Amino acid sequence: MLSHLPILQVILPLLGAPACLILGRGKLAWLFALLVSTLSFCIAATLLYTVYHHGVISYALGGWQAPWGIEYRIDLLNAWLLVIVSGSSTISLLAAQSSISTEITLDKQGLFYVAWLLCLAGLLGILATGDAFNVFVFLEISSLSTYTLISLGPNRQSLWAAFRYLIMGTIGATFILIGIGFMYIMTGTLNMADLAERLPSASESPTVFAAYAFILVGISLKLALFPLHLWLPNAYSQAPSIVTTFLAASATKVALYLLIRFTYTIFPSEFSQFIIPLADIFVALGIVAVFSASIAAIYQEEIKRAIAYSSIAQIGYMVIGLGIGGVLGLQAALIHVFNHALMKATLFMALAGIAVRIGATTLTSMQGLGRKMPWTSFGFVAGGLSLIGVPLTAGFISKWYLVSAAALAGRWPLVFLILLGSLLAIIYIWRVVEALYFKSAADNSPVKEAPLTMLIALWLLILGNVYFGIDTRLPVSISYEAATALVEGRP
Amino acid sequence: MLSGIYGFLSASFFVLMDAVDVAFTEAAVGSGISPLLMLLTVALVGRHEKQNPGRGLPALVLVTITGALLIIGTLSMPDFGSANAPAQTHVGPYYIEQSAAEIGIPNIVTSVLASYRGFDTFGEVAVVFTAGIGVLSLLMLKSSTPETPAVTSAHKHKILRIVSKILIPPILLFSLYVQFHGDYGPGGGFQAGVIFAAAIILYTMFFGVDIAQQVVSSALLRVLAAFGVLLYGSVGLVSMLNGGTFLDYSALADNPITGQHIGIIVIELGVGMTVAAVMVMIFYCFAGQVNTAREADE
Amino acid sequence: MTLLLTHYNYLVVVVLMMAGFFIVIAQGNLVKKLVGLNIFQTSVFILYISSGKITGGTAPILQDGITAYSNPLPHVLILTAIVVGIATTALGLALVIRIKKAYGTIEESEIQQRDHTC
Structure with missing residues (x-):
């Protein structure tokens, strides 16, 4: 059974979804979804362990060898991402039932979990596959279910946010499809490893250039890379709170994975270095993203929206890491993918807890909550500290590796800009901390602490933030190995 | 109505290019389901429409850039119908040659x-x-x-x-x-x-x-x-x-x-x-x- | 000129794609946006199918006495893509109906106006 792990990873949630629909609504669906998600997290962890010790796993679906059949190919990079995505799904699902009870009517709760499992399966499928067209299919599974999840949000704005995301997302996916089509026309294959072998001989051709450009733009739309980020703040702030927690920790990470996969594994390396000044474009876009989004975050009254803007800024940091390049830059990006998932999940989880009890997450409504909901509020503070990059939190490790990668590359202005970006994060986090602890509430009616399952999930995340801020062996060693393999172009 | 005709047209286009299976599907989807759903939606939301100017220019710019990129992409492609294109020589032929022996259906x-x-x-x-x-x-x-x-x-x-x-x-x-x-x-x-x-x-x-x-x-x-x-x-x-x-x-x-x-x-x-x-x-x-x-x- | 003759199919693709893309961006009416998205996607289907055609080939159904077949792989990919397309359209239309109910309009500008006033 062990050799089937790569496929079980994906089909478990994919088959779990229809089973969940038959099972019914409410609590039962929740327990089932939680079970499925936990199992797939265990599978991901086992895969990571296996790949780390024994190297790349290839799995031929249908018994047909690549490039004729579809291949699943697990290396350290996607095993790492599989753990992050399934982990954040599991921990968000743990808190989901209490959170959606106030936001979604009972008759739709069953469908909610079905859509959730489909979304999880789609994201895991994108990560695991070694076939370019299969990426598109699973991208659409995850996208359609994400639109559904967002549209289940409590206000009517959620519908509009979902529609806009649907239009943008479909354009992005179609661009990726065009790019894959161009690559196919020039090489005759869809398998990633086979493409990597055959593209260099065609790399002179403008068609391959156009293919790369379409794929880059398509992925950037999904990644919400500046200036294609406009759908994200609406989508994240209008979705049900717990969906935001899950998506913020996973969906954009998967898009970043695709960016890395296409840039490093599939397209010839001299291509992205010489034909387009890609590294400089990445750094420039990343910096603009960090500053514009951080400044926008400062002016938001709705805190879910502010943290959504902060996500765009954090994506900026990851892309800067890619732009710096080399093993160190890539490693910094991969560490930040993990740590950002941790800290964003913490922040959104705390906000979800607040939304359950007071029904809103605006700055004024959160005044004085520090005393009324100390355990929940502390979650926000911890996540915020990590986001800023205070020592002894996971966020510090991210910033440390990013700054040292920039410094070793001799790019001192970049070091300065990254640190300046962190100062902006202090401002938008401080505004919330001030409201929570130093302003008194308008009315003094007592507010209960967030529900128990949410508190457990939140504190697991807080512990994660602290633990990975101190013991960095796991993310550092894995991201180092993964980055080295990518840069050296090892299969 | 027009989109139904569009669906049929693209279906016949696919037949011309030997993609009978695709044509069949496109005929069912493009001139069947999709116009039906569109009509139902229009019946629900009404035909009322408003002109809103101002979006034309930026859209035109974006579309032109995309179009230019597409033309760049297509220009150096193998000729239409060529039997020597990579797509016809690499993976595709394997299916044509082996599927009868491996799967056994026409x-x-x-x-x-x-x-x-x-x-x-x-x-x-x-x-x-x-x-x-x-x-x-x-x-x-x-x-x-x-x-x-x-x-x-x-x-x-x-x-x-x-x-x-x-x-x-x-x-x-x-x-x-x-x-x-x-x-x-x-x-x-x-x-x-x-x-x-x-x-x-x-x-x-x-x-x-x-x-x-x-x-x-x-x-x-x-x-x-x-x-x-x-x-x-x-x-x-x-x-x-x-x-x-x-x-x-x-x-x-x-x-x-x-x-x-x-x-x-x-x-x-x-x-x-x-x-x-x-x-x-x-x-x-x-x-x-x-x-x-x-x-x-x- | 020869380029025009050997690539005429791709030109159709480019024109359709640009038209569809333009409608998606420039139209304020949500239903029309989805129609544009449809056209945009169909153009990609034609791109793929064109790449599979071989002059003188027939449909890829094995028959005695025929040696040249069109490439079946793009057909398979596009079958999948068509299904994905209709799935997206259906979901989009369902969203439009809900938006009409919640906002009373399906014009982009009016929706944004109503969101800002309340």
């Missing part, structure tokens, strides 16, 4: 779709299922709505009722033909599912959603939609238990070719089931909205 498209790239098709079924879940969660009618009296137009129109009785059985038969003939000619689970759904949709249009629901209830549709996906997946699981990899039909029987046959028939059945159930489910949702809107007007 329709190569079905071989590739159901077996070589069977996992893509599994994903496709999952996409259909996802869309069904999405539409259901958006447009599900509250179960508390009172049952409307079942007086609908068809009861007044005897002709329609008779016409439908003549039309619907052949359509259902045809869908079964398409379902099981996919190995030899164009067709397969998806097309069959759509045609099957068309028959039920026709029935619904004549007799009203309420009566149709007595024949095929929403709860049944949900179970069918889920069951189709599970059926497809379980074929994969069984082949895994028999020692193959996921969806390796050769492991299903002692003789690999027999195994392939069994596998393809069963998964096509799963595809047809999910597609038909989801299509009818989506139609019910849309039509139910039209009904409630009409009641609100009265």
